[in-house]
Amino acid sequence: MLGNVTNMQLSLAGDFIVQANWVLGPRFISDYELVYFPAGSKTRYTANGLTSTLNEACLVITRPNEEHSYHFDPEHPTRNMFFHFHVMTEKQQSPTLQLLSVRGPQMIPLHETSVIPTLLKQAITVAGMNAWNWRERCILLVAAALLEAEALVSGTPMIYAPERTLPQQITRSLEFLNVHLRRPSLTVAELAAVTGWTHEHFSRLFARHTGMSPREAIMSRRIQLSCRLLVQETWSVKQIAHAIGMEDEHYFSRLFHKRKGLTPSQYRTNFANPRNQHLAPVDDTLAPYPLNEYFYYD
Secondary structure (H helix, E strand, O other), X not given: OHHHHHOEEEEEEEEEEEOOOOEEEXXXXXXXXXXXXXXXXXXXXXXXXXXXXXXXXXEEEEOOXXXXXXXXXXXXXXXXXXXXXXXXXXXXXXXXXXXXXXXXXXXXEOOXXXXXXXXXXXXXXXXXXXXXXXXXXXXXXXHHHXXXXXXXXXXXXXXXXXXOOOOHHHHHHHHHHHHHOOOOOOOHHHHHHHHOOOHHHHHHHHHHHHOOOHHHHHHHHHHHHHHHHHHHOOOOXXXXXXXXXXXXXXHHHHHHHHHHOOOHHHHHHHHOOHHHHHEOOOOHHHOOOOOOOEEEOO
């Protein structure tokens, strides 16, 4: 069974927060889609005439050429993490996993201690950081999540350790960073003061728990914010630089090109798309990778 699942090809993934009351579909897709909803909501998923209300953390599986639609929560933005993939089988055989078969489940509830969210978050984290062997690692992580989901469907007892969380002091500093990100005068010293730690101790522990220095985190989140503004707003590059807390538009452009491999104008030309208008503002403390951005595996 494992060989069948790992013989898969990822094509698209993302972790998006969409506006309240957005409707996607009805539509058909040519591949499989695995969608993780981290919290319950009034979102409704309909496939082949059957509707499920996603009122708890869950997975949704859509099969190739299956008519389906989403009516997202009418009152609140909804976060969802999705993966599109093909399963390569010999002589067009059907996938061996029950959850991928045409008679498989539509929605799979997840217990709060399930390891599946951690596997899927790690897959997007690896893609977002363009880490070593990221494509192969993402395939294995998503395949592992599918096997864990198959175990749930088959009724196998699951025992998990709780997910580790950041120290409260680091969380407070990230929340402060998110609130004051657009202020040009924001300093690492201010972030350290929020935690009550010395500058040196804060910088050391921040890097240990987040994988980057506080200064790098400030610049990284400003670039992430600029990416969203470039595709969602019609502002000039200078206006966007000022909006993210960078007073020198030329420095912003150089830094953006260094990190993204494109100028801000090129990024806007390549990725601005009307379908992104449904996305809601995001809290950058929710994930260690850019939210509301596509990760292409092809």
